[in-house]
Amino acid sequence: xxxxxxxxxxxxxxxxxxxxxxxxxxxxxxxxxxxxxxxxxxxxxxxxxxxxxxxxxxxxxxxxxxxxxxxxxxxxxxxxxxxxxxxxxxxxxxxxxxxxxxxxxxxxxxxxxxxxxxxxxxxxxxxxxxxxxxxxxxxxxxxxxxxxxxxxxxxxxxxxxxxxxxxxxxxxxxxxxxxxxxxxxxxxxxxxxxxxxxxxxxxxxxxxxxxxxxxxxxxxxxxxxxxxxxxxxxxxxxxxxxxxxxxxxxxxxxxxxxxxxxxxxxxxxxxxxxxxxxxxxxxxxxxxxxxxxxxxxxxxxxxxxxxxxxxxxxxxxxxxxxxxxxxxxxxxxxxxxxxxxxxxxxxxxxxxxxxxxxxxxxxxxxxxxxxx
Amino acid sequence: xxxxxxxxxxxxxxxxxxxxxxxxxxxxxxxxxxxxxxxxxxxxxxxxxxxxxxxxxxxxxxxxxxxxxxxxxxxxxxxxxxxxxxxxxxxxxxxxxxxxxxxxxxxxxxxxxxxxxxxxxxxxxxxxxxxxxxxxxxxxxxxxxxxxxxxxxxxxxxxxxxxxxxxxxxxxxxxxxxxxxxxxxxxxxxxxxxxxxxxxxxxxxxxxxxxxxxxxxxxxxxxxxxxxxxxxxxxxxxxxxxxxxxxxxxxxxxxxxxxxxxxxxxxxxxxxxxxxxxxxxxxxxxxxxxxxxxxxxxxxxxxxxxxxxxxxxxxxxxxxxxxxxxxxxxxxxxxxxxxxxxxxxxxxxxxxxxxxxxxxxxxxxxxxxxxxxxxxxxxxxxxxxxxxxxxxxxxxxxxxxxxxxxxxxxxxxxxxxxxxxxxxxxxxxxxxxxxxxxxxxxxxxxxxxxxxxxxxxxxxxxxxxxxxxxxxxxxxxxxxxxxxxxxxxxxxxxxxxxxxxxxxxxxxxxxxxxxxxxxxxxxxxxxxxxxxxxxxxxxxxxxxxxxxxxxxxxxxxxxxxxxxxxxxxxxxxxxxxxxxxxxxxxxxxxxxxxxxxxxxxxxxxxxxxxxxxx
Numbered sequence: 001x002x003x004x005x006x007x008x009x010x011x012x013x014x015x016x017x018x019x020x021x022x023x024x025x026x027x028x029x030x031x032x033x034x035x036x037x038x039x040x041x042x043x044x045x046x047x048x049x050x051x052x053x054x055x056x057x058x059x060x061x062x063x064x065x066x067x068x069x070x071x072x073x074x075x076x077x078x079x080x081x082x083x084x085x086x087x088x089x090x091x092x093x094x095x096x097x098x099x100x101x102x103x104x105x106x107x108x109x110x111x112x113x114x115x116x117x118x119x120x121x122x123x124x125x126x127x128x129x130x131x132x133x134x135x136x137x138x139x140x141x142x143x144x145x146x147x148x149x150x151x152x153x154x155x156x157x158x159x160x161x162x163x164x165x166x167x168x169x170x171x172x173x174x175x176x177x178x179x180x181x182x183x184x185x186x187x188x189x190x191x192x193x194x195x196x197x198x199x200x201x202x203x204x205x206x207x208x209x210x211x212x213x214x215x216x217x218x219x220x221x222x223x224x225x226x227x228x229x230x231x232x233x234x235x236x237x238x239x240x241x242x243x244x245x246x247x248x249x250x251x252x253x254x255x256x257x258x259x260x261x262x263x264x265x266x267x268x269x270x271x272x273x274x275x276x277x278x279x280x281x282x283x284x285x286x287x288x289x290x291x292x293x294x295x296x297x298x299x300x301x302x303x304x305x306x307x308x309x310x311x312x313x314x315x316x317x318x319x320x321x322x323x324x325x326x327x328x329x330x331x332x333x334x335x336x337x338x339x340x341x342x343x344x345x346x347x348x349x350x351x352x353x354x355x356x357x358x359x360x361x362x363x364x365x366x367x368x369x370x371x372x
Numbered sequence: 373x374x375x376x377x378x379x380x381x382x383x384x385x386x387x388x389x390x391x392x393x394x395x396x397x398x399x400x401x402x403x404x405x406x407x408x409x410x411x412x413x414x415x416x417x418x419x420x421x422x423x424x425x426x427x428x429x430x431x432x433x434x435x436x437x438x439x440x441x442x443x444x445x446x447x448x449x450x451x452x453x454x455x456x457x458x459x460x461x462x463x464x465x466x467x468x469x470x471x472x473x474x475x476x477x478x479x480x481x482x483x484x485x486x487x488x489x490x491x492x493x494x495x496x497x498x499x500x501x502x503x504x505x506x507x508x509x510x511x512x513x514x515x516x517x518x519x520x521x522x523x524x525x526x527x528x529x530x531x532x533x534x535x536x537x538x539x540x541x542x543x544x545x546x547x548x549x550x551x552x553x554x555x556x557x558x559x560x561x562x563x564x565x566x567x568x569x570x571x572x573x574x575x576x577x578x579x580x581x582x583x584x585x586x587x588x589x590x591x592x593x594x595x596x597x598x599x600x601x602x603x604x605x606x607x608x609x610x611x612x613x614x615x616x617x618x619x620x621x622x623x624x625x626x627x628x629x630x631x632x633x634x635x636x637x638x639x640x641x642x643x644x645x646x647x648x649x650x651x652x653x654x655x656x657x658x659x660x661x662x663x664x665x666x667x668x669x670x671x672x673x674x675x676x677x678x679x680x681x682x683x684x685x686x687x688x689x690x691x692x693x694x695x696x697x698x699x700x701x702x703x704x705x706x707x708x709x710x711x712x713x714x715x716x717x718x719x720x721x722x723x724x725x726x727x728x729x730x731x732x733x734x735x736x737x738x739x740x741x742x743x744x745x746x747x748x749x750x751x752x753x754x755x756x757x758x759x760x761x762x763x764x765x766x767x768x769x770x771x772x773x774x775x776x777x778x779x780x781x782x783x784x785x786x787x788x789x790x791x792x793x794x795x796x797x798x799x800x801x802x803x804x805x806x807x808x809x810x811x812x813x814x815x816x817x818x819x820x821x822x823x824x825x826x827x828x829x830x831x832x833x834x835x836x837x838x839x840x841x842x843x844x845x846x847x848x849x850x851x852x853x854x855x856x857x858x859x860x861x862x863x864x865x866x867x868x869x870x871x872x873x874x875x876x877x878x879x880x881x882x883x884x885x886x887x888x889x890x891x892x893x894x895x896x897x898x899x900x901x902x903x904x905x906x907x908x909x910x911x912x913x914x915x916x917x918x919x920x921x922x923x924x925x926x927x928x929x930x931x932x933x934x935x936x937x938x939x940x941x942x943x944x945x946x947x948x949x950x951x952x953x954x955x956x957x958x959x960x961x962x963x964x965x966x967x968x969x970x971x972x973x974x975x976x977x978x979x980x981x982x983x984x985x986x
Contacts, residue, residue: 137381137385138385138388138389139388177396180392180396181389181392181393181396182392183385183388183389183392234429236414236422237422237425237426237429238426239411239414239415239422240414240415240418240419240421240422240423240425240426241419241422241423241425241426242415243415243416243419243423244415244416244419253426253429253430254426254429257429257430257596257597257598257599257604258598258599259429259430259598259599273411273414273415277415278411278412278415278416281408281411282408285404285407285408288404289400289401289404292397292400293397296393296396296397299389299393300386300389300390300393305385305389308386308389309389312389312392312393312396315396316396316400319400319403323403323404323407326407327407330407330410330411330414332406332407332410
C-alpha cells in the first residue's frame with residue numbers, strides 16, 4: 001500500500017529520479033544497506049581504512065553502473081539478450097580451457113580486468129529465459145519448458161565443473177525462479193522437486209572431495225573442529241554470544257581475535273550478529289525485505305512479460321543469496337562460498353548485483369515513458 | 373503476429389504473475405521468519421552457552437610454576453638450588469618434517485642418540501601442541517648458533533627455565549635425593565591443578581619426602597589470546613607461591629669428609645647428635661651424580677647404575693640390613709646387667725657347647741680368653757661370654773630389651789623407604805618360618821649373628837640412645853622449614869621416643885666404661901683408634917660373618933672371595949662424658965671391625981669434634 005501511494009504521488013511530478021530513470025525508494029534502501037555494510041566491514045576488517053576505501057570505490061562504481069544500465073530501455077535489453085547470453089557461454093567454455101584461480105578455475109584474465117564469466121550468466125540466464133518465454137503465451141507448454149531446462153542446465157553444469165558449487169546453485173535457482181514466475185504448473189514443479197531429491201545421490205557421485213567434505217561437515221560440524229567445521233562452530237559462537245543487543249560495534253571478540261574465519265567476506269554476517277545482536281539483525285532483515293518487496297512490486301508493474309520475469313527473478317535471486325549466506329553462517333545450511341549481498345567485501349558480485357537492480361529500475365522507469 | 377496476440381492474454385498473464393509474486397513474497401517472509409527463529413535459538417535461547425564458549429575461546433589460563441624450595445645444610449651451605457638453563461624445545465604440531473628438522477638441528481647443536489630417543493618417547497606421550505624438550509643445558513655458544521638460524525626452524529624454540537642443580541653432586545645423593553620428570557605413576561598421586569605447570573617432582577630422599585613443602589603453590593595468569601593462541605594481553609594473574617626452603621641437620625663439610633674417608637669401600641656411615649636425634653652425616657657408598665637424573669638419564673647410563681654389582685642406587689644407610697655382629701654386645705651386656713645375670717665371670721676355652729648338643733660355638737680367638745667378666749668380654753669382644761649370657765637371658769628377654777633400643781623397628785627417619793631390620797623372637801620364627809625356636813639360635817643371637825639384621829641408621833640411633841643413658845630420639849634430617857613470607861624458619865621439634873629405663877641406672881655407666889676401654893685400654897679391640905685422642909671415645913667393634921664356615925674350617929681372609937669377606941663394623945660416641953656425636957660405620961667386606969671401620973670412625977669424630985681435615 002505504501003509502495004503504491006508513493007509511486008502514485010511520484011507520477012504527478014517529473015522528479016530528478018524520473019529523469020535519471022531510477023526508483024528512489026529502491027535506491028535509498030540499497031544505499032542504506034550498503035552504508036550499514038561499510039560500518040560492519042570497518043569492524044570486520046579490524047578498522048582497516050584501505051579496505052573501506054576500496055569497498056567504497058567498488059560501491060561507487062557499482063552504483064554508477066546501475067544508473068547507466070537503468071538508462072537502457074527494456075526493449076534494447078531484450079534485443080541484446082541472446083547475444084549477451086551466447087558471449088557468456090563462450091567465455092564459460094574459455095574459462096574451463098584457459099582460466100585460473102586457486103583450486104578452482106573461475107577467472108579470466110584480460111590483462112586489465114580479471115573477471116568471472118559466471119557473473120555474466122547470473123544476469124543473462126534469467127534474461128534469456130524471459131526472452132524465450134515472452135514469445136508465447138503463459139503458462140508455457142511442456143515442450144518450451146524442456147527447452148528452458150536445457151538453457152538452465154547448460155551453464156549450470158559448466159560452472160559446477162569449474163568447480164563453483166555456490167554460484168552454479170544460484171544460477172540454476174535464478175533460472176528456476178523465472179520458470180516458477182512464468183506460471184508453470186505446480187504439479188510439474190512438485191514432480192521436478194521429487195525427481196531432484198531422487199537424483200541427490202547422483203549429485204554426490206559427481207561432487208569433488210572438498211564439496212563432499214563440506215556437506216559432511218554441515219551434517220556434523222563438531223566432527224572436524226580444526227578443519228572446515230571450525231568455520232561453522234566459530235560463527236555460531238559469534239552470533240550466539242552476541243545475544244539480543246550485541247557486544248557493541250568494534251567489540252566482537254570472536255572477530256577481532258581472529259577466531260572467525262572469512263570475517264570480511266562470506267562470514268561477515270557473524271561479525272554483525274556478534275556486535276549488533278538480534279536487534280541489529282532485525283534492522284538488516286527489514287532493509288532486505290523492503291528491497292525484495294519493492295523489487296517484486298516493480299516486477300508486477302512491468303508492462304511486458306520479459307520485464308516481469310526478469311525483474312521477479314532478480315528479486316527472488318537476491319533473497320536466495322541472502323538466505324543461503326545467513327543459513328550457512330547460522331549453521332542451517334552447508335558452507336557454500338556465497339557472499340552476503342551489499343555487505344560482504346568483494347568486487348565482481350557487487351557490480352553484477354547492481355546491474356541487476358539497474359535492469360529492475362529500467363523496467364520500472366521506462367514503463368511510464370512508453371505509456372505516454 | 374495476429375495469432376500470437378490472440379493467444380497471449382495480457383490480463384490473465386499479469387494476474388498469473390501477480391499470484392506467483394504473492395506466493396513468492398509469502399514464501400520469502402516465511403523463510404525470513406525461519407532465519408529469525410534460528411537467530412532467536414542462537415542468540416536468546418542458547419546465548420549463555422555461546423557466551424561461555426566465546427569467553428573460553430578468548431581467555432587462556434596459563435599456569436605459572438612455583439619456584440622449588442632450596443635445600444641448605446646446617447650451616448647454610450646450599451645443597452640443592454635452581455639454576456637457569458636453556459633448553460631446545462620443539463612443538464611437533466608446528467614442525468613440518470620432524471626427522472629432517474632433527475637432522476638439520478644436529479648440525480648446529482650436538483644431539484646425542486639418547487637425546488633423540490628421549491625426545492621420541494616424549495613425542496609419543498605428549499600432545500601434538502605441547503612443547504617438548506630435545507636438549508637441555510645448551511651452552512651459550514649453542515644458544516647463539518641457533519638464534520642466528522632461528523627463522524629457518526618453525527616450531528623450534530629456546531626455552532629458559534629453572535632446573536634443579538646439586539652443587540655437591542654425588543655426596544649425599546641418597547639423603548638429599550633428586551628431582552626428575554613426573555612419570556605416569558606419580559601423575560596419579562599428585563594434585564593435577566597444583567602441578568599443572570610443574571615438570572619435575574622429588575624422586576628420592578629429602579626431595580621426595582618433603583615434596584609438599586618444596587613444591588609450593590601454582591600461580592595462574594589469565595591471558596587474552598587470538599585464534600593463533602598468541603597472547604595479546606594479560607588480564608589477571610595470581611603469582612605462584614614458591615616452595616619452602618629446607619634447612620638440614622646435615623653438615624655438608626662432615627658429609628663430604630666422611631664420604632672421602634670411607635674411600636672405595638661399599639658401606640655406610642651414619643653420624644647423629646645423640647642429644648636430639650639430628651643427623652649430621654648420612655653416607656651410603658658407592659653413590660652417583662643426581663644431576664644426570666634431573667634432565668633425564670639415558671637408558672644405558674641408568675642400566676649401568678641399576679645393574680652394577682656394587683649397587684650404587686641402593687641407599688645402604690637406611691635400606692642396608694647387615695648382621696650387626698659384636699656391635700650388639702654392649703646392648704646384650706646391658707640386658708644381662710639389668711636382669712642381674714651378668715655379675716659373674718666365666719672361663720672361656722675358645723668354644724662353647726650347649727648341654728646335649730655336640731655342636732661347638734667357636735670364639736673368634738681360637739685359644740680362648742680365659743677367665744672373662746662382662747667388662748673383658750666387651751673390651752676384647754669375647755664371644756663365649758655372650759653365648760653363655762644369651763643362653764641365660766633367653767631369646768624372649770633379649771628381644772624385649774633390644775626392641776627398647778629400636779632394633780627390629782623402623783627408626784622413623786624423615787625420608788621415605790627405611791627398612792626395619794630384624795631382631796628375632798620365637799613368635800617371629802613361628803609366624804614367618806613356621807618353625808620352632810632352637811636353643812642354638814639364642815646362642816648366636818647373643819653375638820649379633822643368626823637372624824639379626826640392622827641398618828646402619830639403627831645402629832647409630834641405638835648407640836646414641838645408649839650414650840644418653842636411655843634418652844631415645846627420632847633421627848631427623850630436616851632441621852627447619854622456611855616460614856610464611858618473611859617469618860622466621862619453623863624448626864622441626866625433636867621427637868622423643870619412650871626412654872630406655874634400667875632397674876639400676878648405674879649400669880649405664882658400667883657398660884659405657886667398658887666401651888671406653890675398647891678404645892682406651894691396652895687390650896681393647898679398637899685401641900689403635902683410640903690412641904692419642906684429645907677426647908674420650910666409647911665404642912664397639914664388630915665383624916659380621918657373611919659366609920658360614922664349616923665347624924672345623926679355618927677362616928683365612930686371603931683365600932676367601934672378596935665379596936664373601938666379613939663386614940667391618942664399628943659403633944662409637946664421643947666425647948665420653950657429654951656425647952655430642954654417635955656414629956655407626958659399616959665397610960662391606962672390610963674384614964675386622966677394629967682394623968677398618970674403627971679408624972674411619974675416629975677420623976670422622978676428629979673432623980666433627982676438632983675440625984680436623986674439614
